[in-house]
Amino acid sequence: MKRLYCCFDKPVLSIVLTILASSFAPMSAPALAQEGARMAAQLCAACHGVHGDSQSPMFPKLNGQTHDYLVAQLKGFRQHVRGESDARAYMWAIASQLDDATVASLADYYSQQSPTVGGAGDAALIAEGQDIFEHGLPDKGVPACASCHGAHAEGNGQFPRLGGQHADYLMRQIEVFQNGTRANAPVMSAVAHTLSKKDAKAVTTFLQSR
Numbered sequence: 001m002k003r004l005y006c007c008f009d010k011p012v013l014s015i016v017l018t019i020l021a022s023s024f025a026p027m028s029a030p031a032l033a034q035e036g037a038r039m040a041a042q043l044c045a046a047c048h049g050v051h052g053d054s055q056s057p058m059f060p061k062l063n064g065q066t067h068d069y070l071v072a073q074l075k076g077f078r079q080h081v082r083g084e085s086d087a088r089a090y091m092w093a094i095a096s097q098l099d100d101a102t103v104a105s106l107a108d109y110y111s112q113q114s115p116t117v118g119g120a121g122d123a124a125l126i127a128e129g130q131d132i133f134e135h136g137l138p139d140k141g142v143p144a145c146a147s148c149h150g151a152h153a154e155g156n157g158q159f160p161r162l163g164g165q166h167a168d169y170l171m172r173q174i175e176v177f178q179n180g181t182r183a184n185a186p187v188m189s190a191v192a193h194t195l196s197k198k199d200a201k202a203v204t205t206f207l208q209s210r
Contacts, residue, residue: 036105043094044106049115057168064115064164066155070107074098081184084176115154116164117210129206132199140194145203148187153210163210170204195208 040052044062048054052057052062062070077095098106133153138146148159155161162170176182177192195203 032107033100036107036109040100040106040109047090052110053113054166055118057166060169061116061165062110063113063160065110066157066159067107067111069155069160070102070110070155072158074103074106075100076184078103082182083102084181086172086176087182118164118207121167121205121209125202125205126209127206129202129204132203133206137194137199142194142199153207162207165207167201167204167208170207171200174200174204 021177041050044052047056047059048062049056049059052065054061073082074095077087077091080092082091089196095103124176132142133145136142136147145162146153148156149162150156150159153161153163173182176197177185177189178195180189192200
């Protein structure tokens with residue numbers, strides 16, 4: 001199986017899981033906050049970058065992501081309700097070792113980091129994507145992305161921040177919503193099925209530029 005998320009070889013992953021399993025004795029709230037930052041730096045940064053600002057489109061940016069979305073996804077990995085190959089290959093094992101307090105601690109840490117400033121891209125494609133994001137595709141029954149993800153793609157509760165995210169990562173998520181292997185967001189699954197590849201490319205290019 002191709003392991004898109006596997007930053008570690010199997011022996012190293014075993015060591016990581018052992019560390020995780022032994023790291024989370026009951027802690028006070030301040031200690032948990034410190035532990036979230038420590039785990040983010042020592043473990044998560046290997047794939048997701050310093051402070052969650054991933055430099056590789058293989059891995060999503062976590063900095064500035066909404067707290068509720070991060071909690072929901074980590075629990076989704078832990079409960080195996082996210083079934084795409086990326087999740088199974090790596091995040092299922094990591095999340096299985098995280099209790100609710102640690103999940104909340106990591107979410108607190110990443111949600112408080114400064115979000116990534118978007119980059120340049122094809123101007124015509126960005127303009128097309130912005131129109132879809134702001135107004136949807138009424139003839140296809142696609143609602144405006146902004147209605148859930150915020151006027152500036154900043155996210156809202158369990159609806160994630162999309163602004164500044166890697167376009168390639170967003171395209172992969174649309175694809176797994178379309179093929180049904182990621183089934184933990186029924187609203188997005190329905191929307192994804194109505195997007196053509198051209199529409200998806202436009203809107204993800206726009207979002208990366210935010």
